[in-house]
Every structure is written in C-alpha cells, then in structure tokens.
Amino acid sequence: MKPIWHFVGLILVVMGGVILTAGLWSLWVKPLGPPKVLSSLHPELWWGGFMILAGAAFLVFNRRSRVE
Amino acid sequence: MQAIGLTPFDWVIILVYFAFVLGIGFYLKRFTRSDEDFFLAGRRNSAWVAGLAFLSANLGALELMGMAGNTFKYGMYVAHFYWIGAVPAMVFLGIYMMPFYYSSRIKSIPGYLKLRFDEKTRVLNGFSFAAMTLLVSGINLYAMALVLHTFLGWNWDVSMWVSALTVAVYVTMSGLLSAIFTEIIQFFLIWFGLFLVSVLGIIEIGSWDEIFARLPEGFARLWSNSGDPTQNGMLITWGGIVLGLGFVLSFGYWTTDFLVVQRAFSARNLRTARLTPLLASFFKMAVPFLVILSGLIALALSRDPASGFQLMSDGGKVNYDSALPMLISRYLPPGLAGLGVTALLAGFMAGQAGNISAFNTVWTYDIYRSVFNKKASPQHLLWMGRAATVAGIFLSVGTAYWAKSMPTIMDYMQAIFSWVNAPLFATMLLGMFVKWITPNGAFWGLIAGMGSSFAMYLGVKFQWIPMKLITLSSVSSDMAANFWRAWWAWLICFLATILISLFTRKKPESELVGLVKGLTPRVIDEGIPWFKRPAFYAVLSLLVLIALNIAFW
Numbered sequence: 001m002k003p004i005w006h007f008v009g010l011i012l013v014v015m016g017g018v019i020l021t022a023g024l025w026s027l028w029v030k031p032l033g034p035p036k037v038l039s040s041l042h043p044e045l046w047w048g049g050f051m052i053l054a055g056a057a058f059l060v061f062n063r064r065s066r067v068e
Numbered sequence: 069m070q071a072i073g074l075t076p077f078d079w080v081i082i083l084v085y086f087a088f089v090l091g092i093g094f095y096l097k098r099f100t101r102s103d104e105d106f107f108l109a110g111r112r113n114s115a116w117v118a119g120l121a122f123l124s125a126n127l128g129a130l131e132l133m134g135m136a137g138n139t140f141k142y143g144m145y146v147a148h149f150y151w152i153g154a155v156p157a158m159v160f161l162g163i164y165m166m167p168f169y170y171s172s173r174i175k176s177i178p179g180y181l182k183l184r185f186d187e188k189t190r191v192l193n194g195f196s197f198a199a200m201t202l203l204v205s206g207i208n209l210y211a212m213a214l215v216l217h218t219f220l221g222w223n224w225d226v227s228m229w230v231s232a233l234t235v236a237v238y239v240t241m242s243g244l245l246s247a248i249f250t251e252i253i254q255f256f257l258i259w260f261g262l263f264l265v266s267v268l269g270i271i272e273i274g275s276w277d278e279i280f281a282r283l284p285e286g287f288a289r290l291w292s293n294s295g296d297p298t299q300n301g302m303l304i305t306w307g308g309i310v311l312g313l314g315f316v317l318s319f320g321y322w323t324t325d326f327l328v329v330q331r332a333f334s335a336r337n338l339r340t341a342r343l344t345p346l347l348a349s350f351f352k353m354a355v356p357f358l359v360i361l362s363g364l365i366a367l368a369l370s371r372d373p374a375s376g377f378q379l380m381s382d383g384g385k386v387n388y389d390s391a392l393p394m395l396i397s398r399y400l401p402p403g404l405a406g407l408g409v410t411a412l413l414a415g416f417m418a419g420q421a422g423n424i425s426a427f428n429t430v431w432t433y434d435i436y437r438s439v440f441n442k443k444a445s446p447q448h449l450l451w452m453g454r455a456a457t458v459a460g461i462f463l464s465v466g467t468a469y470w471a472k473s474m475p476t477i478m479d480y481m482q483a484i485f486s487w488v489n490a491p492l493f494a495t496m497l498l499g500m501f502v503k504w505i506t507p508n509g510a511f512w513g514l515i516a517g518m519g520s521s522f523a524m525y526l527g528v529k530f531q532w533i534p535m536k537l538i539t540l541s542s543v544s545s546d547m548a549a550n551f552w553r554a555w556w557a558w559l560i561c562f563l564a565t566i567l568i569s570l571f572t573r574k575k576p577e578s579e580l581v582g583l584v585k586g587l588t589p590r591v592i593d594e595g596i597p598w599f600k601r602p603a604f605y606a607v608l609s610l611l612v613l614i615a616l617n618i619a620f621w
Contacts, residue, residue, distance in 0.1 A: 019407060037268075038272055
C-alpha cells in the first residue's frame with residue numbers, strides 16, 4: 001500500500017494549488033473580498049507556493065516506497 | 069455575528085478535505101482483512117507515523133481554540149500543559165512502560181489489567197473508559213457544531229451530521245489505519261493552516277520581543293511568579309502544577325489513556341513503539357509556538373486600541389475561544405481562510421475518529437468478548453468492531469444533542485479525566501513495578517480512587533466541602549481544584565491498593581512474567597547505533613524541555 005506521506009504530499013499540492021489560484025485571481029481578475037491586515041504581503045501567493053513545493057517533495061521522495 | 073466569511077475558493081478547500089478522507093477510507097479498505105488490521109492497523113507503522121498519530125490524537129480543535137483562549141486569559145502559564153504537563157510522561161511511557169505494554173501483545177490498556185490482575189479490573193476499566201470516550205466524543209461533536217455555527221453561521225444539525233457520518237464511513241471501512249492516516253493529514257493541515265497566523269502576527273506587531281513587551285506583568289513567565297497564587301492568572305502554586313498537572317494528570321493521560329497509547333501499539337516492533345511517544349514529545353513541545361503564541365498575539369493586539377482587534381462577546385461576556393478564529397479572520401485571505409477553517413474541522417473530525425477507534429477496540433475486546441461472547445472468532449470480532457463504530461457514532465450524536473440541551477455539561481469535561489485516568493495511573497504504576505500488588509488490591513484501590521475523585525468534585529461543586537481543603541490555599545481557581553483533586557485521587561488509589569494488597573491473595577509469579585519489573589527481561593538495545601536508541605531521544609527531549617523552561621522562567 002502507498003505510505004501516508006504520499007497522501008500528505010497529494011493534499012498539500014492540491015490545496016496549495018487552490019490557494020495560489022485564489023491569490024492570482026485576487027491579484028489579476030478581481031479581489032475576492034475586503035482586504036485583510038497585511039494583505040499587501042500576498043501571503044496566499046507565497047504560502048500557496050510553499051505548500052505546493054512541500055507537497056511535491058513528499059510525493060517525489062516517496063514515489064517508490066510501499067508499506068507491506 | 070459571523071467572524072469568518074467564506075468564498076468559493078474556501079469551499080473548494082473544504083470539499084477537497086472531505087473527498088480525501090473518504091477516498092483514503094475506500095483505498096485502505098482493501099488492506100483491512102483481519103481484526104488486527106482493523107483494531108491495530110496491522111502493527112506495521114513506523115515510529116514517525118505512530119508518533120505523529122500519537123500526538124495528533126490529542127491535538128483536537130477544541131484544544132487548539134481553548135488553549136489559545138486560555139493563553140489570552142492566563143498568559144504563558146498555559147504552556148505548562150505542553151511542557152511539564154506532557155513531556156516527562158511521554159518519556160516515561162517510552163522508556164519504562166512501553167516494554168510491558170508492547171511485549172505482552174495486548175490489544176488495549178484494559179487487556180493489560182486482565183493479564184496483570186484479573187477480569188473484574190479489566191471490565192471495570194473497560195466500562196469506565198468506554199463511557200468516558202463516548203461522552204468526550206459527543207461533547208467534541210457538540211463543540212464542533214457550536215464553533216461552526218458561531219464563527220461561520222453554519223447550520224447546527226447539518227454540520228454535526230455531515231462530519232459524524234463522514235467519520236463513521238471511513239472508520240467503519242478501515243478502522244485504526246484510516247483514523248491514523250487522517251490524524252496525520254490533520255497534523256499537516258493544522259501546521260500549514262494555523263502557523264501562518266503566528267507568522268503574520270509577529271510581522272504586524274514588529275517582533276517577538278515586542279509581543280512580550282505588550283503583555284501584562286506576570287503573563288510572560290512560567291515559574292517566577294508561581295510561589296504566590298495571587299500573582300498568576302490561574303491562581304495556582306508551583307506545587308499544584310508539579311504534583312497535579314506535571315505528575316498525576318499528565319502521567320495519567322499520556323501513559324494510560326488508550327486513545328493515545330493505541331497509536332504506539334500500532335508500531336511495527338518494540339523499539340519503534342518506544343520511539344513513538346519520544347518523537348511525539350518534540351512535536352508536543354513545538355505546539356505552543358502555534359497555540360500559545362497566537363493567544364499572546366491576540367492579547368497584545370487587544371491591548372492596543374489602534375489595532376482595532378477585539379474578541380467576540382456573548383451577552384456582554386468575553387468569548388475567549390474566539391481568539392484563534394478572530395486572528396484567522398484578521399489575517400487569512402480567501403483560500404487560506406478555507407485552509408484555516410479546514411484545519412479546525414480536521415481537528416474536530418480526527419478527534420472524533422480517534423475516540424471512536426479507541427471505543428470500538430475496548431468495546432469489542434474488553435467488554436463484548438470478555439463478558440458476552442468469550443468464543444467469538446476473529447472474523448466475528450472484525451464485524452463487531454465495525455458495528456461498534458456505527459453504534460458509537462450514533463451514541464456520540466445522541467450525547468451531543470444531550471449536551472446541547474444542557475450546556476453546563478461542558479464544565480464537566482475537564483473533570484472527567486481526573487475521575488478515570490488519575491487513579492488508573494496509580495494502579496498501572498504499582499502493577500508494573502511492584503510484583504506483590506494483588507488483583508483485589510488493584511480493583512478496590514481503583515474503585516476508591518475513582519469514587520473519591522467523583523466525591524471531591526461533587527463536594528466542591530455543591531459546597532459541601534470548602535475548596536481550600538482540596539487546594540491547600542485560600543485563593544484558588546477551578547483549574548487549581550482539578551489539579552489538586554487529581555493528586556488526591558491518585559494518592560488515595562495508591563495507598564488503598566498497597567493496603568488491600570497486604571491482606572489479599574497474590575498472583576503466582578509464573579503468571580506475571582513479562583508484565584512486572586523484576587520478572588521481565590531488560591530491554592537492551594544491543595547492536596543499534598546510539599543515535600537510533602530510545603534512550604538518546606529521551607535524554608534529548610528532556611534537555612529541550614529544561615532549556616524551554618529556563619528560557620521562559
């Protein structure tokens with residue numbers, strides 16, 4: 001069976017992707033709601049990107065491992 | 069008033085979470101063939117998997133929000149729950165107790181009581197644990213619905229039923245394995261979803277030092293104001309913290325509560341099982357940087373009128389639990405707000421799954437097979453485990469509706485652990501380390517400990533006895549009373565067990581091999597490099613603990 005780390009990687013990539021998309025949408029299409037404190041830092045962009053990278057690392061490092 | 073508004077992106081995040089946990093349940097079902105697969109996850113987990121699950125089983129959303137709120141109320145003192153109130157007990161479990169638990173191949177904590185003492189002690193503990201677990205599970209469900217209704221405006225019944233049925237589906241399919249998988253996913257969601265709140269809080273306030281500079285005097289320290297109870301928000305002395313929280317409540321919970329210890333039983337071998345609580349202790353020590361820090365940030369912001377930050381209030385009374393949701397609302401934009409809400413939701417649901425997977429094991433092995441059907445086959449037990457999962461969920465929902473009709477039930481939750489776990493720790497300690505403790509001594513000692521704890525609780529609640537008799541101080545709080553009551557219950561159980569054992573029949577030593585110190589071969593980690601030995605991690609964990617306590621003295 002696939003190890004838990006595979007699923008952790010998958011969910012981080014998917015959620016990070018949604019968060020990054022939300023950030024890009026707010027930036028380029030239209031704001032999604034009233035501005036938050038420190039919104040000028042665009043945390044959704046770098047945190048979403050960070051989640052994608054972390055998730056990808058989990059997927060890559062566990063791509064061949066199996067739990068018997 | 070709703071604290072957090074959600075956009076379609078936030079809803080997508082929440083739906084992704086539900087799809088994942090259900091998908092994992094379906095995926096793991098094909099690997100759940102035997103009763104050992106269902107109840108102990110096939111005993112195939114690594115120390116990392118078991119360790120993170122061990123910690124996450126305790127890292128519920130109620131705890132995250134409650135502890136952030138308590139920090140707003142009491143300051144750094146709350147970090148005692150994570151450091152002295154957890155780490156020494158986790159180290160003790162890993163180094164001294166796990167060899168007895170794991171080597172005897174038991175499936176539950178009551179199972180150990182059966183081997184070491186007798187059937188009646190096992191059944192007593194099995195029933196009290198099952199009742200406690202269902203009560204906690206129901207109250208957890210009620211609290212979740214209340215939180216979602218208060219902060220998000222969600223329908224009370226819909227949010228409760230949807231989450232309860234989701235948990236029922238994935239735990240019924242693959243038991244402890246799916247509970248552990250979702251607990252680990254919850255761990256990552258909590259860190260990714262909530263740590264950003266602390267980071268942004270530090271950026272807004274300016275620095276770590278500036279946060280502490282804005283706190284009221286005494287709120288930034290752990291021990292230096294613990295000599296006089298009037299000088300700290302919790303109204304408790306260092307004696308109550310060390311004896312009540314650091315010793316009895318902490319050891320009682322972390323070493324005997326099957327909800328957490330079950331995760332270590334799922335480890336693939338003894339060394340891995342011993343490493344489970346030791347690795348978890350490092351993560352436990354890190355949790356204050358998520359929870360306590362956000363509580364301190366909320367407090368620092370609320371003391372600055374220019375920040376515009378304040379907690380929610382219900383009928384003029386400050387809602388301290390709103391500290392974390394209000395910070396999520398302040399900092400997290402669309403998408404990230406959904407992640408923050410999902411982290412809380414995952415915390416509630418994983419807590420529910422943890423309680424139910426512990427309940428179905430104790431019900432199946434320690435009550436059903438022990439009392440009702442001694443000859444049940446492994447396949448029948450597997451079926452019973454699944455049936456107990458569904459029944460447990462419905463009983464939890466019933467308890468949640470009961471809690472809704474009687475909100476004061478929440479007040480009892482803190483006290484429940486000192487009724488069941490504190491005396492049980494005395495029984496376990498004596499059972500594992502003193503070979504002449506008898507079955508009748510253990511049984512009646514346990515009854516005396518549980519009964520006295522309950523009587524002290526009622527006595528103080530209805531003012532039959534003054535609180536200062538329990539807390540040894542004229543100034544004290546309910547929290548202080550909990551700590552001290554746990555200590556007295558432990559002491560009564562400890563002394564009663566010894567006294568009764570002196571006059572009752574002992575078990576033959578041949579039946580105690582592998583269960584008691586002195587009759588069990590010592591665990592020697594020969595041939596294992598020093599950096600892979602449990603003792604190394606135990607020493608390292610204690611050194612970090614000491615450093616943290618000195619840093620915030």
